[in-house]
Amino acid sequence: MFNDQQKKVLVTGGAGYVGSHACKAIAKAGYLPISCDNLVNGNSWSVKWGPLEKGDILNKSWVDSIIKAHKPVAIFHFAAHASVAESLINPFKYYKNNFIGTLNLLESMKSNNINHLIFSSTCAIYGTQNALPISEDAPKLPINPYGASKLMVERMMDDYSTAHGISSISLRYFNAAGADLDAEIGEIHNPETHLIPIAIRAAQKGLTLPVYGNNYDTHDGTAIRDYIHVSDLADAHVLALKYLQTGGIYNKINLGTGKGYSVREVISETEKISGRKILVKEESKRAGDPACLVADSSIAKKELEWQPKHSDLSTIITTAWNWHKYCNKIYNV
Numbered sequence: 119m120f121n122d123q124q125k126k127v128l129v130t131g132g133a134g135y136v137g138s139h140a141c142k143a144i145a146k147a148g149y150l151p152i153s154c155d156n157l158v159n160g161n162s163w164s165v166k167w168g169p170l171e172k173g174d175i176l177n178k179s180w181v182d183s184i185i186k187a188h189k190p191v192a193i194f195h196f197a198a199h200a201s202v203a204e205s206l207i208n209p210f211k212y213y214k215n216n217f218i219g220t221l222n223l224l225e226s227m228k229s230n231n232i233n234h235l236i237f238s239s240t241c242a243i244y245g246t247q248n249a250l251p252i253s254e255d256a257p258k259l260p261i262n263p264y265g266a267s268k269l270m271v272e273r274m275m276d277d278y279s280t281a282h283g284i285s286s287i288s289l290r291y292f293n294a295a296g297a298d299l300d301a302e303i304g305e306i307h308n309p310e311t312h313l314i315p316i317a318i319r320a321a322q323k324g325l326t327l328p329v330y331g332n333n334y335d336t337h338d339g340t341a342i343r344d345y346i347h348v349s350d351l352a353d354a355h356v357l358a359l360k361y362l363q364t365g366g367i368y369n370k371i372n373l374g375t376g377k378g379y380s381v382r383e384v385i386s387e388t389e390k391i392s393g394r395k396i397l398v399k400e401e402s403k404r405a406g407d408p409a410c411l412v413a414d415s416s417i418a419k420k421e422l423e424w425q426p427k428h429s430d431l432s433t434i435i436t437t438a439w440n441w442h443k444y445c446n447k448i449y450n451v
Contacts, residue, residue: 124148124149125148126149126152126190126191127144127149127190127192127193127194128154128184128185128188128192129152129153130154130155130193130196130197131160131195131196132152132160132170133157133162133164134155134164134196134197135294135348136196136238136291136294136348136351137160137238138164138303139298139303139349140196140355140356141165141168142166142303142352143353143355143356144167144356145167145168146356149191151168151194152171152184152188153165153168153169154175154197155170156173156174156197159199161306166302175219175223176215176219178222178225181222181226182229185227185232186230191232192232192236192359193223193232193234194359195220195235195237196238197215197219198219198238198267199215200240200264201311202262202264202311204311205264206406216264216267216270216271217271217274220237220274220275221274224278227278228282232284233285234285235275235286236286236289237271237287238289238291239288239289240265240268241372243290244259244408245257245259245260245261246261246408246409247259247408247410250410251344251412251413252411252412252414253372253414254417261406264406275369285369286369287358287366287371288369288371289354289371290370290371290373290413291374292343292346292372292375292413293312293344293345293411294346294348295312296314296347296348296349296433296437297348297440297441297442299349299428299437301437303441304437304442314345314434314435315438317384318392318438318442319442321388321394322392322443324397325397326397327385327397328399328401329381329382329385329398330401330402330403330404330407331402331403331404332400334403334409335410336410338380338383339382340380340381341381341407342409342412343378344374344375344412345379345384346373347426347428349427349428350424350426351373354418357422357424358371366422368417368421371415371417371422372413374413374414377412378411379431383431387435388435392439
């Protein structure tokens with residue numbers, strides 16, 4: 119049984135990949151996480167550290183009822199559609215869910231005097247940048263509807279802060295990766311769009327891994343990304359809440375390591391950890407994919423006192439590999 123007397127944090131998308139890891143960190147910090155999820159992309163079995171409220175943030179009356187029932191001290195907002203490729207062919211889905219859903223949430227916060235919001239933003243708001251690593255004040259040039267929808271939410275949050283006093287932080291993730299160090303939860307999407315779980319599945323099942331683009335302006339021709347362990351991201355959210363509660367002023371913060379790895383390097387490390395060869399098929403570049411995204415996370419380290427502990431590529435892939443071995447056995451996925 120959960121302790122209903124604890125201070126509560128509402129976690130939209132709490133049954134999802136990053137949200138569920140955040141719930142574990144929230145519980146460890148002494149709060150009771152209330153997971154709010156429609157279970158379209160989330161999994162009920164990943165809700166382990168607090169109760170699950172099943173519903174959709176597009177339903178404003180449901181959002182109102184949950185906030186009134188639980189009276190959280192803060193909201194962690196992960197609920198979003200997050201596929202770059204899908205957003206290009208179905209922008210309506212992304213603007214409706216990511217923008218309107220957040221608008222409903224902010225309106226309910228205003229009505230119920232909830233004043234702290236930590237938002238799951240993305241490096242996709244930056245688009246293609248010439249200067250690396252990317253700092254928070256870099257030009258915002260999203261090249262896909264997913265990134266554009268997240269940038270719109272950031273602007274909306276600024277406006278609600280000015281008009282209604284809702285203190286918020288946008289945590290701009292670079293590439294979330296890896297799995298819980300205890301293999302209690304991890305990454306499962308259907309369809310899967312992230313490189314590391316796709317590479318692991320290819321290694322496990324002898325499948326061919328598509329590599330999209332081999333002529334980017336990078337050292338080996340494949341796209342480079344800054345991979346950040348999901349548990350390090352979860353810890354940053356708890357630190358962000360403490361930062362808001364003590365009057366912190368920075369409200370746009372990058373989360374990354376400052377080091378990028380190419381697609382080929384990720385495949386090579388996956389082969390090393392799995393002990394298996396991965397078959398590769400080179401494909402054309404995908405629209406909406408920048409060549410290189412690497413973070414300047416100096417503000418997170420200074421202001422949040424955050425330091426990634428598990429985000430070397432070996433640990434990321436090892437934890438993901440261990441999780442996928444476990445979940446294949448337990449959940450048959």
